[in-house]
Amino acid sequence: MGEGNTGLEQRDLAVLWHPCTQMKDHERLPVIPIRRGRGVWLEDFDGRRYLDAISSWWVNLFGHSHPRINAAVKAQVEELEQVLLAGFTHEAAVSLAERLVAISPAGLRKCFFADNGSCAVEVALKMSFHYWRNRGELRKTRFICLENAYHGETLGALSVSQIPLYRDTYAPLLRDAIVAPSPDCYRRAPGETWAECSRRGFEAMADLLERHADEVCAVIVEPLVQCAGQMRMYDPVYLSLVRAACSQHRVHLIADEIAVGFGRTGTLFACEQAAIAPDFLCLSKGLTGGYLPLGAVLTTDEIYRAFYADYDTRTAFLHSHSYTGNPLACRAALATLSLFEEQPVLAGNRQLAQAMAAATAHFTDHPHVAEVRQTGMILAVEMVQDKATKTPYPWQERRGLRIYRQALARGVLLRPLGNVVYFMPPYVITEDEIRHLAEVAWEGINLATSD
Ligand SMILES: *Cc1c(COP(=O)(O)O)cnc(C)c1O
Numbered sequence: 001m002g003e004g005n006t007g008l009e010q011r012d013l014a015v016l017w018h019p020c021t022q023m024k025d026h027e028r029l030p031v032i033p034i035r036r037g038r039g040v041w042l043e044d045f046d047g048r049r050y051l052d053a054i055s056s057w058w059v060n061l062f063g064h065s066h067p068r069i070n071a072a073v074k075a076q077v078e079e080l081e082q083v084l085l086a087g088f089t090h091e092a093a094v095s096l097a098e099r100l101v102a103i104s105p106a107g108l109r110k111c112f113f114a115d116n117g118s119c120a121v122e123v124a125l126k127m128s129f130h131y132w133r134n135r136g137e138l139r140k141t142r143f144i145c146l147e148n149a150y151h152g153e154t155l156g157a158l159s160v161s162q163i164p165l166y167r168d169t170y171a172p173l174l175r176d177a178i179v180a181p182s183p184d185c186y187r188r189a190p191g192e193t194w195a196e197c198s199r200r201g202f203e204a205m206a207d208l209l210e211r212h213a214d215e216v217c218a219v220i221v222e223p224l225v226q227c228a229g230q231m232r233m234y235d236p237v238y239l240s241l242v243r244a245a246c247s248q249h250r251v252h253l254i255a256d257e258i259a260v261g262f263g264r265t266g267t268l269f270a271c272e273q274a275a276i277a278p279d280f281l282c283l284s285k286g287l288t289g290g291y292l293p294l295g296a297v298l299t300t301d302e303i304y305r306a307f308y309a310d311y312d313t314r315t316a317f318l319h320s321h322s323y324t325g326n327p328l329a330c331r332a333a334l335a336t337l338s339l340f341e342e343q344p345v346l347a348g349n350r351q352l353a354q355a356m357a358a359a360t361a362h363f364t365d366h367p368h369v370a371e372v373r374q375t376g377m378i379l380a381v382e383m384v385q386d387k388a389t390k391t392p393y394p395w396q397e398r399r400g401l402r403i404y405r406q407a408l409a410r411g412v413l414l415r416p417l418g419n420v421v422y423f424m425p426p427y428v429i430t431e432d433e434i435r436h437l438a439e440v441a442w443e444g445i446n447l448a449t450s451d
Helices: 008-015 023-027 067-079 091-103 117-134 155-159 164-173 194-215 237-248 270-274 301-305 327-342 345-359 361-365 399-409 431-448
Strands: 034-038 041-044 049-052 108-114 142-146 178-180 216-221 252-256 280-283 295-300 369-375 378-383 420-423
Touching (some): 049 431, 091 327, 108 301, 117 216, 117 295, 142 194, 155 164, 178 194, 194 237, 216 237, 237 252, 295 301, 345 361, 345 369, 361 431, 399 420, 399 431
Parallel strands (some): 142 178, 252 280
Antiparallel strands (some): 041 049, 280 295, 378 420
16 A cells, blocks of 8 residues: 555565465455554554454454553563463463353353364364263264354364355365254245244254254354354344253253354343353453453353363363463453443443444345344345345355445445445444444445446
């Protein structure tokens, strides 16, 4: 871009291989060097600003460079930057585990730290399998996941993910999961409510549990919103039904709230909307306010006790990551949780969610918008070629990319998932900024659907 970035773009492309990127795209598409972040704004070396409408891949909650989180990390780095968590402990990890146990759904009493989201999913899958093994149930070796699910990129997490774009290439390396239809309400029948649609979606899951319970360790779901799966949404009733069926069939329920936890869906955790508690709760992303990588898996005393025995029984969970429970990450997380305690965050988000709905109310009239859907602080707009039949644009046309470029030119970071434009902004966005965001998205949609 401009001169101010001191050749960073060229240096970058000479050595860096970027995540989730066809690097050849950068022959036409600039990489954008960011010098600093403040609140919802990212700023480049020429002073150009970008409104971070997607919370830097859904991790940021209270804006970039938040004074409280900055101070917490700075204070911790002066005391202890890292210590192994096997045989040793530190105040930040203990306090964070205490706070997570206190705020998570009832019955989750033990906290195991990992160092990112995919690893938290690996931990939950392995723990569930290992629990049944420790109980002598050796036939339980499989998992049920949902169609269109996303649980991360490592091979175990990818095995329970069902987005062809990320999965298909690696299919020969993956274990076969049992796949239940998604309760996604986008394709609900005319006149059908979300609840009716999700209830109907549950019938196949009930059937799979009935048939496979004796070989299944756990069902894994993303509560309420399949975020990487194009922000497809469903009704809380589905979670209630899955919870009851899992209990009935002696199968664990793993709730992957890595993307939807910490207020994204309107409640602190999405599971609260169905008044359920999973057997495993996976957390990451917003856990540290978007500062540092950290994952956590919360589980029950009952599961913990199945591993608790004399060493020579070989029932221990011998899983670790080097940076497990890193003190700096734990401090960032504690400061983030303090912000939830001290400020009416969820009430503020209700206001902001209403503003997002109001600013996009007219989008449904667009001839190429099939749906505007929203769950709390996540709002998604589904662009289609044919509105009546909901026929999508061919993926090769990359219409979302046109919106990405147009929005950048207008100082907004939007990063559509295929044909779905979405807002998942930091909670410190203002109503004016939301209106601006909606205007830019509207322009982008018009541009992307003009031929
Ligand atoms: C992002 C995400 C993950 C993976 O987390 P990483 O930290 O990127 O490995 C897992 N599950 C869900 C639902 C996610 O959105």
